[in-house]
Amino acid sequence: MRKTEILTLLRESGGYLSGQELCGRLGVSRTAVWKIINQLKEEGYEIEAVPNRGYRLTASPDLLGESEIRSRLRTRWAGKNLIFRQTTGSTNADAKAEAEKGAPEGTLVVAERQEAGRGRRGRQWYSPEGSNLYFTLLTRPSCEPDQACMLTLVMALAVAEAVKEQGLEAGIKWPNDIVVSGKKVCGILTEMSAEPDFIHYVVIGTGINVNQEAFPEEIAATATSLCREKGSRVSRAGLLAAVMGRFESAYARFLESRDLSGIRKDYEGLLLNKDKPVRVLDPKGEYEGIAEGINERGELLVRRRDGTTECVYAGEVSIRGIYGYV
Ligand code: BTN
Secondary structure, eight states: OHHHHHHHHHHHHOSOBOHHHHHHHHTOOHHHHHHHHHHHHHTTOEEEEETTTEEEEEEOOOOOOHHHHHTTOOOSSTTTSEEEEEEESOHHHHHHHHHHTTOOTTOEEEEEEESSOBOGGGOBOOOOSSSOEEEEEEEOOSSOGGGTTHHHHHHHHHHHHHHHTTTOOEEEETTTEEEETTEEEEEEEEEEEEETTEEEEEEEEEEEOOSOOOOOHHHHTTBOOHHHHHSSOOOHHHHHHHHHHHHHHHHHHHHHHTSSTTTHHHHHHHBTTTTSEEEEEOTTOOEEEEEEEEOTTSOEEEEETTSOEEEEOTTTOEEEESSSOO
């Protein structure tokens, strides 16, 4: 797509690029370049054209389109096979359907809006258009099925790091909620298709509240957006590209050991529960303790009053902070 290539070149140059250079790099005529530049301007991009110097990208609209995303991605594999939908039911359902058809690892489904966005524990994920990110990444990890749930923590780390790049104090509420100022900005839903000893695929679905201004009453006390916390809008495509880059690096570290030992320190550095009191809602009996960190399997280490330490598995128990949301 010529549009993607021109956007990528303008972004990479950071300054002026002459019409001649653009023509040469793309192998098209000056008129063709001029037409695409005009198309981009109509979409809301601000492109300065200065005689004898060329074109310079000065501002991008907060669009979530294929060109916008592709021109920002700097990954080797994550998001290379990109599927963008203006409206869909759920990007997790789409990614699973693609996986069943044989789509490669790194396939990324992104939607501007979801009509049936799904959260954990059968909840809904509120997915209005024009302000947030809803995406699902397809992976085919070479690990055992019982190791796949760790990928949720790998994505949590990637998102928290990308949000921090925005100058926000993001943290992780174990196992995988990203929290800013005590409120949730991101949720992750991981789903897997596997045989007892073989993984067909794992899809990691992520919803990030980016530029949403207001929240429905039921979640207003516990949810916020990056824009609300930062006081200015955040580029969704830029954030998505940053998450993909961070994920690629964290995933490589995960695959080296097939556990979280390679990212554990980074994850713990962002873990809001660390050294804080937690209540573990274990079906066998609730108890309180202090969260000490995670082990290499991603389980939360909780020191009980009697001095013993429990490894809390995310699927088995739910955990509540004693003070506030975290
Ligand atoms: C949670 O409950 O915290 C998890 C929410 C996950 C929402 C994302 S949005 C993109 C992907 N598609 C879905 O239907 N759900 C996930």
